[in-house]
Amino acid sequence: MNDIPLLDLKAQYHSIKEELNQAAIGVMESGRYVLGPEVAALEREVASLSDAKHGIGVANGTDALLLALDAMGIGPGDEVITSPFTFFATAEVISQRGATPVFVDIDPDTYNLDIHQLEEKVTARTKAVIPVHLFGQPADMDPVNAIAGQYGLWVLEDAAQAIGARYNGAPVGSHGHAASYSFFPTKNLGGYGDGGMIVTSDDELAEKIRILRVHGSNPKYYHSMVGYNSRLDELQAALLRVKLKYLSRWNEDRRERAMLYDRLLEGLPVVRPVAVGNRIHIYHLYIVQVEDREGMAAHLRERGIATGVYYPVPLHLQNVYRGLGYDEGDLPVAEAASKRTLALPLYPEMEEEMVMRVADAVKEFFS
Structure with missing residues (x-):
């Protein structure tokens, strides 16, 4: 659990x-x-x-x-x-x-x-x-x-x-x-x-x-x-x-927790989400990129922290689309993201202490 x-x-x-x-x-x-x-x-x-x-x-x-x-x-x-x-x-x-x-x-x-x-x-x-x-x-x-x-x-x-x-x-x-x-x-x-x-x-x-x-x-x-x-x-x-009626507040709660993650994970070898200046990002998911995704996920799981993978196979490499003629290497950025991205826990009701626990576990993984 x-x-x-x-x-x-x-x-x-x-x-x-x-x-x-x-x-x-x-x-x-x-x-x-x-x-x-x-x-x-x-x-x-x-x-x-x-x-x-x-x-x-x-x-x-x-x-x-x-x-x-x-x-x-x-x-x-x-x-x-x-x-x-x-x-x-x-x-x-x-x-x-x-x-x-x-x-x-x-x-x-x-x-x-x-x-x-x-x-x-x-x-x-x-x-x-x-x-x-x-x-x-x-x-x-x-x-x-x-x-x-x-x-x-x-x-x-x-x-x-x-x-x-x-x-x-x-x-x-x-x-x-x-x-x-x-x-x-x-x-x-x-x-x-x-x-x-x-x-x-x-x-x-x-x-x-x-x-x-x-x-x-x-x-x-x-x-x-x-x-x-x-x-x-x-x-x-x-x-x-x-x-x-609560959506605006909940989206702002997500943004606050995402910004806390950003501060806590700064300096670590993870690629954090980029919020572009002319856009308001509502953080449906908080996605990081890490070289050893499976290792980090296992480390967090041992500490009772769930993660998610979005998305493990890019669409151009799905079996159903083999007939379209795409090969591995054709869309390298999407392919790299599929191998490296990991979602960390994030939801409006998440307490600040929980965000800090997740960040501490990520830091521990790299130490």
Whole structure:
């Protein structure tokens, strides 16, 4: 049993237990369980948080990406550029649409798309770019949008890990044609099951997505397109609305703990996260790079401290994508990160003493 877990979801529940319980009871007593008033309210609130006109609640973060790509018309023969260093869903949805993922190496400081290598990957078949705001730090969106505008590409922000983060003063979710959020329980705004949302200020895109999420029908039983069964349920929406009120404070708590880690780990042979000046990093994860990752993880585990590996195999080297023709060495920064990165415990309820214990254990490993 870990004395210090990577994340403590129970601690968060207990901090607002009565509000959550009342919200759940309210839904059960209402008789409305799918796409009701709680979902509509959450959609408005998350859209407002994102400086977007529309929020469309869906079943999960993967579907948020998938339905957005479908509404953009991405399909067989198309190429979509994205990062090789992210959760598999980012590329998976491209393949599910029949399109081809094209991977660009990452920036060594932020782990996001290296915008200096982006334009060279654009071809006549390229239709979209999915920049990932990885680990809670926004991607460099101005250059992404400049290149996308030059070539007429859609921009879909993968903001699954970054709700509440900001780039050049504006929130993630407001920098592309659309953005996707995940409400998986471990996210900064996590539900008690699966859930996701798409935000956009494009009226036509929003209308298509709303139709797609209910089997392509509008009105019910009249189908204008082949769609999906991807609806956010009322119970999750009600619970997420309770938690949304605390999101800003929780994100600031994460930032404070991350800065404490930064101070305590200074001078050690670990590469700490870089928070770029024009971006507000919300530290979904606190990621360090270390030469002997397995050794450090084992050392911390012996002291009751959990760690996590994100992500052990970059997407261009996954077995399922062998047919795309990538070889080891093609995207060296992402490959190095996959071998060296380690997540240390970080969550809003984590006590300062616990951060210090983790840092002391890291120092002990190097001594």
